[in-house]
Amino acid sequence: MNELRESEEIESIGDLAKELGLTTRTLRYWEEVAIIESVQRADGATRGYTPYYVRRIKFIMKLKELGLTIKELQDLYIAYGEAKQTEKMIPKLVEILDDHIHKVDEKMAKLASLRKELVDYRQRMMTKFNLPKENV
Amino acid sequence: MNELRESEEIESIGDLAKELGLTTRTLRYWEEVAIIESVQRADGATRGYTPYYVRRIKFIMKLKELGLTIKELQDLYIAYGEAKQTEKMIPKLVEILDDHIHKVDEKMAKLASLRKELVDYRQRMMTKFNLPKENV
C-alpha cells in the first residue's frame, strides 16, 4: 500500500484511518454525510487522500473534538464549497464557533442549576433518612 | 373513566398520563424497562394506578428531571425491591445521586475546557482572517 519511496502523494483509506486513529467506516461515513472529501474517482474505485484532503480531515477532527456536531460541520462544508477559498470560509467558521460557544454556555448553565438541585435533593434525602416513617 | 364520586383510588393510564404530562407510551415504556409499576393485573387487563404508584411515578419524574438515566433508575428500582421499605432505599438513592453529581461535575469540567478551546480557536481564526494566504 505504501510505495515506501518518495511518493507520499496519495494515501489509502486504511492507512489514513490508522494514521488518524479513526476507522475506515468513520471516514466513509463522514464522506457520506458530506463533511469530508477524498479525491475524485470512478464508481467503485478505491478512495485516495492527498495531503490536502488529509489536512482538511484533521481540521474536521479538531472541530469534532471541540464538540461541533455533524450538522454544524455540514454547514461549514457547504460554506467551504461556496467560498472556494479557505479564507472566505473563516467568517462562517467563526459564526459557527460563536453559535457553539453559546450552546456550550447554555449547557453549562443547565448543568450548574442541575447540580444545585441534585445537591439540595440529596440533602433533603439525607435529612429524611434521619427521620422516622412517613416517606415516599 | 372517572367515577366522579368519592373513589379516586385507581386511575387509568390515560388519565394519569394527562395529569402528569406524559404519554401513555412513556408510562408503558417505563414499566417495560422496570423503573415504575402499576397495580397487579392479569395478562392484557387494564393497568391501574393507585395514589401510591402515582407518588412513585412522580418521584421517578423528579429524578429524571435531575438528569438520571434509565439505567440509574433501574438500579434504584432494584434497590427499592430489595429494601422493601422506602427508608432503606435512601442510602442507595443518595449513592446514586452522588454518582450522578460526580458525572455532572465531570461534564461541567469538560465543557469548561471545551469552551476555552473554542474561544482560543476562534481567536486564532480571527487572527488568521486578518492575514493573507497560507491557510488550511
Add this chain to the structure above:
DNA sequence: TATTACGTTTACGTGCATGTCAAGTATTTT
C-alpha cells in the same frame, strides 16, 4: 345496539455516530 373512546401488545421508526457483517471488486505481493 352501534359507535366511540379508550385500553392492550407487538413491532417497526427516529436520530446520532458509528460497528459489524456480507459479497463482491481492486490492488498488492509472492
Add this chain to the structure above:
DNA sequence: AAAATACTTGACATGCACGTAAACGTAATA
C-alpha cells in the same frame, strides 16, 4: 497468474427514550 490483502457498497445492529401505527379487546355513551 495465483493468493493474500485491502478496498468497495449495502444493509442490518447498537443504545437511548420514546413516537407511531397496526390489529385487536373492552368499556362507556348515545
